[in-house]
Amino acid sequence: MKMANKYLVLVLGGSLIVSCADLDTIPEGGTFTNEQKQQVVEMMPERLQADVTGMFSQISASYKVIFTSARDDDFGYPAVCLSQDLNGPDMVSTNSDYNWFSTCSEFSDRSDTYANPYLRWALFYNQIKQANDILKSIPADTDNTTLLRYKAQAKAVRAFDYLCIVPYFQFKYKGNEDKPTVPLVTHDMEGDPSSNPRATAEAAYKLIMDDLNEAIDIFKDLNYTRSSKNEVDLNVAYGLRARANLYMENWAEAASDAQEAMKGYAPYTREDVSKPTFIDHKAANWIWGAIIAESNIQRQLTTWPAAYSSFAGRGYATGQGCYKMINNLLFRKIPHTDVRKGWWVDENLHSDNLADLTWGDAIGDEIASLSIPDVKVPFAPYTNVKFAQYGGVGNDKNAGDWCMMRYEEMLLIAAEGTAMAGDLPGGKAILENFIKAYRDENYVCTSADATSFQNEVWFQRRVELWGEGFSMADIMRLGKNIVRVSSAVTTNFPGNFAFNIASNDGWLLMRIPQDETNSNAGIPLSANNNGGRQPQPGDGAGLKDGVTD
Secondary structure, X not given: OOOOXXXXXXXXXXXXXOOHHHXXXXXXXXXXXXXXXXXXXXXXXXXXXXXXXXXXXXXXXXXXXXXXXXXXXOOOHHHHHHHHHHHOOOEEOOOOOOOOOHHHHHOHHHOOOEHHHHHHHHHHHHHHHHHHHHHHHOOOOOOOHHHHHHHHHHHHHHHHHHHOOHHHOOOOOOOOOOOEOOOOOOOOOOOOOOOOOOOEHHHHHHHHHHHHHHHHHHHHHHOOOOOOOOOOOHHHHHHHHHHHHHHHOOHHHHHHHHHHHHOOOOOOOOOHHXXXXXXXXXXXXXXXXEOOOHHHOOOOOOOHHHHHOOOOOOOHHHHHOOOXXXXXXXXXXXXXXXXXXXXXXXXXXXXXXXXXXXXXXXXXXXXXXXXXXXXXXXXXXXXXXXXXXXXXXXXXXXXXXXXXXXXXXXXXXXXXHHHHOOOHHHHHHHHHHHHHHHOOOOOOOOOOOHHHHHHHHHHHHHHHOOOOOOHHHXXXXXXXXXXXXXXXXXXXXXHHHOOOEOOOOHHHOOOOOXXXXXXXXXXOHHHOOOOOOOOOOOOOOOOOOOOOO
16 A cells, blocks of 8 residues: 555646647547538447447546546545545544545645646546537437437536536635636537636536536437436436536525436435445435446555445555544534434444444444454544445455435435525425434424524535535535634544635635646636635634534
């Protein structure tokens, strides 16, 4: 197991990486014209199948961004989710040379030359290129059902990609519609792609919504049934539009789309979540997932279980103690009657969810303190036991599927959207009925107004979706302070990560990578995000968030 070069500065301007300006979005000369390519595809739609499959498979593959210099944090969308959550207030990890993601916890990832933020940029622009190549190959007036399906999938994936980038480069949509976000690259863009300025939030979300509207219309007309949950279908497209409407504060539309996305699915039961889970796309609540089979793994340490899982027989988390823990400020707010309290061990290394597990001769809570040289160090307080291990506890085959959308996320969007659209009783009923039936039978929602209810939903999202990549998206869209530490509670954050950040601090905004600004004349250095400074231990003392106060 090698030590992490977590601060690796990229070799910029060379052939290592691809910028927006390099994406093949403008038809070029060659043996075939673009029109001839479209004619071939029209006659033989199956020629695009490999491209569509590749578009979906890239999202969870290892070594697809910085492919000439294998990095153990280059494992696709799950790595992005981990990065975003470690930026937030609720996920704690160690300040260790074996922690590939410590740049996120300390917020040094606002550098335009570091590898981690580049990974979080290029993964999605590379997939945007794949979607654009597919769309460019399909005649605009096609009525071929196979090509229409590919078109809908590519449009939805492109919208997903922009939803994974845009919210982190500008503050919340409402009130900042005219502020710059990121450059938009499409299959039919006009002009010089090497001079492509940052689009406004309004323009970015218009593209996202246009893509999703068209995808939804096509899927509805085709009555399409996908062959695998790693593909996009009507439910997924509705779910993505629910997210977009949530970010834009189109409350009623967000709630309606979320209800459509949930159709045909059901939540995890109390029994389901009374043990480690969240690794199987076949679960009834998974709407969309990255299917990661053992045969997909190139290196056992370059996978999400190596970084997340507390049960991997070999990984950075277990082998080097780089566990992912919940902030004790949030943990103490979870009622003991809530089954989700068992998703983490407590300060005494106990969790009810360990009761039926074994690791060798260790049973139940003995697993938490188990020590196996080079394989597992004892858990730290508040270590997560949310995610199961593929093949069973202690297995070192670090496969396991990654959830990209599930029923519970959509239900929480429906609850928030319903209440914020003016129907507070309706929103409370959605939330209360779900929590009482599936998480905490003693739960009662006491929110008296829309603001307090929105904070209650945010609390539920922070618990329910912990570790799944939503932390910073919620911070940005809600305009919330990042509160990691409080004078009332001894923090479990390492000293270098123990700070708070105000909601309007310019350091919250991601920086456009230097390779992009070098090759894209439309984004001079002065047009990059340059505000704020890297937080230091103790910064932001006294800030509150309305949930963990």
